[in-house]
Amino acid sequence: MKKQMLSMTVNGDEVDLAVVPHATLLEVLRLDLGLLGVKEGCSEGVCGACTVLMNGDPIRACLTPALEADGTEILTIEGMASGGKLHPVQQAFVQGGAIQCGFCTPGMILSTKSLLDRNPRPTDEEIKTALAGNFCRCTGYAKILHAVRVAAEGGSANVGVNRKE
Amino acid sequence: MRLPQFDYHAPETLEKALKLKGELGAAAPILAGGTDLIVNLRHRLLSPAVVISLKNINEIRGIEIKPDALVIRAGTSLAETAGNAAVREHLPILIRAIESLGATGIQHYRGTIGGNLCLTPRCLFYNQSHFWRTGKGICRRTGGPECLALEGSVSCQSVCSGDTVPVFVALSAQLTIAGLGGTRTVPAAKFYTGKGESPFNMAPEEILTEIRVPIPWGPLSWSYQRISIRSAVDFPLINAACTAILDKETIGSFRLVVSAAGPAPVILREAETAFRGKKPEPEMVRMAGEMGMKAVEGISVENASASKAYRVKMAGVVARRAVLEALKLS
Numbered sequence: 001m002k003k004q005m006l007s008m009t010v011n012g013d014e015v016d017l018a019v020v021p022h023a024t025l026l027e028v029l030r031l032d033l034g035l036l037g038v039k040e041g042c043s044e045g046v047c048g049a050c051t052v053l054m055n056g057d058p059i060r061a062c063l064t065p066a067l068e069a070d071g072t073e074i075l076t077i078e079g080m081a082s083g084g085k086l087h088p089v090q091q092a093f094v095q096g097g098a099i100q101c102g103f104c105t106p107g108m109i110l111s112t113k114s115l116l117d118r119n120p121r122p123t124d125e126e127i128k129t130a131l132a133g134n135f136c137r138c139t140g141y142a143k144i145l146h147a148v149r150v151a152a153e154g155g156s157a158n159v160g161v162n163r164k165e
Numbered sequence: 166m167r168l169p170q171f172d173y174h175a176p177e178t179l180e181k182a183l184k185l186k187g188e189l190g191a192a193a194p195i196l197a198g199g200t201d202l203i204v205n206l207r208h209r210l211l212s213p214a215v216v217i218s219l220k221n222i223n224e225i226r227g228i229e230i231k232p233d234a235l236v237i238r239a240g241t242s243l244a245e246t247a248g249n250a251a252v253r254e255h256l257p258i259l260i261r262a263i264e265s266l267g268a269t270g271i272q273h274y275r276g277t278i279g280g281n282l283c284l285t286p287r288c289l290f291y292n293q294s295h296f297w298r299t300g301k302g303i304c305r306r307t308g309g310p311e312c313l314a315l316e317g318s319v320s321c322q323s324v325c326s327g328d329t330v331p332v333f334v335a336l337s338a339q340l341t342i343a344g345l346g347g348t349r350t351v352p353a354a355k356f357y358t359g360k361g362e363s364p365f366n367m368a369p370e371e372i373l374t375e376i377r378v379p380i381p382w383g384p385l386s387w388s389y390q391r392i393s394i395r396s397a398v399d400f401p402l403i404n405a406a407c408t409a410i411l412d413k414e415t416i417g418s419f420r421l422v423v424s425a426a427g428p429a430p431v432i433l434r435e436a437e438t439a440f441r442g443k444k445p446e447p448e449m450v451r452m453a454g455e456m457g458m459k460a461v462e463g464i465s466v467e468n469a470s471a472s473k474a475y476r477v478k479m480a481g482v483v484a485r486r487a488v489l490e491a492l493k494l495s
Contacts, residue, residue: 001170022170022171024168043166045203045204048268057244057275058274063199063203063204064275065173065196065203065216068199070175111270130269130270131269132396132397133269133397
């Protein structure tokens with residue numbers, strides 16, 4: 001199978017790769033670029049574990065042929081922290097106890113970032129709508145939603161979830 | 166698991182895409198957002214030699230406002246369509262349908278209007294992995310001996326599942342289909358053949374390029390209703406779109422469409438005839454429910470995540486809710 005050239009920016013770095021036409025973005029990010037934070041959950045686009053941002057928009061890496069990313073900017077979870085510091089969304093998740101096994105977390109955080117970049121003060125309904133395509137089997141979502149609210153309010157330090165809530 | 170092998174072309178013009186389509190036809194499906202195609206490829210429901218991406222064809226994206234119509238190019242993303250000011254002003258029913266569709270992270274940025282209209286019709290026995298289907302049996306549409314949903318059926322009964330389908334039909338939209346020889350126009354209502362195995366009035370060499378929606382001649386009363394298992398992610402088990410223009414409290418124009426029942430949407434013509442020219446009244450809600458149930462009883466089979474009986478009953482519910490909301494009878 002003849003490979004084709006793929007040029008894209010991943011987490012700020014320019015990447016040039018030869019890929020087979022039927023490679024998905026998920027495969028290329030994980031196997032060619034070693035970005036294991038992009039997870040394969042269902043391979044059908046339903047679960048959201050493979051969520052990455054393409055030009056700021058949340059997409060399913062498992063359903064996107066890699067060549068579709070040519071000329072685009074891709075952000076994975078590995079690109080969220082900067083200068084050794086966690087992004088405020090990551091910080092809110094960590095401090096809010098919104099992470100159990102962590103498998104859904106990259107997708108949740110990227111979907112959250114995309115939401116807050118677009119809509120800095122979302123209502124609870126808007127948060128749920130934005131994250132409706134990200135499934136979590138561990139947490140029951142409550143702390144995730146709370147972490148998003150906290151991140152939206154600009155809080156990252158001294159975040160605690162009131163256990164009596 | 167990996168996708169089956171295919172060649173990937175991303176031509177820069179519609180003309181180049183049509184040339185490829187002209188040569189290869191069904192062996193070269195269109196890749197718009199890929200949120201339907203790629204899933205079906207992974208399930209080995211088709212093994213095309215080539216995939217033609219719309220990625221570089223700028224002329225297939227965008228929304229144009231003409232004096233009497235909104236022209237939505239087929240490759241426009243669902244998010245762009247829902248965010249468009251002219252769509253918000255003239256076609257809020259379309260925004261409701263897009264918001265109800267799937268989930269933000271799945272289709273809204275990659276998925277396209279054309280892709281939703283041309284969604285491969287769905288069936289419990291078809292939309293399964295290759296592994297599942299070799300266990301249960303290969304259905305007629307995929308080359309097996311018989312339809313697994315309806316015994317003895319010689320036609321595929323799969324379900325037209327696009328949320329925007331009944332909306333465009335209710336808005337009397339016109340679809341532009343392009344081929345190498347030129348373009349032709351098909352009313353949305355006539356785009357669906359009712360045959361699951363060849364669901365669209367479109368040849369394998371053709372590409373859907375535009376959806377032209379006439380701007381309603383008066384203030385649009387509308388409703389989009391759907392029933393699904395979850396509030397997001399899931400395809401509709403049944404849906405309905407109702408559009409009406411009230412002229413001095415009388416129903417000037419009216420259309421009620423029920424979809425996600427069989428391979429094609431159903432216009433409830435009886436309702437149109439019965440309601441036009443009259444003042445909205447509660448009796449219409451009950452009548453719409455009866456008509457919806459009757460129509461769906463005739464075209465639905467046991468091929469969805471809910472039983473036929475449930476979907477028939479819900480057809481009544483969505484038809485009633487749609488009329489209730491559109492005619493402001495609540």
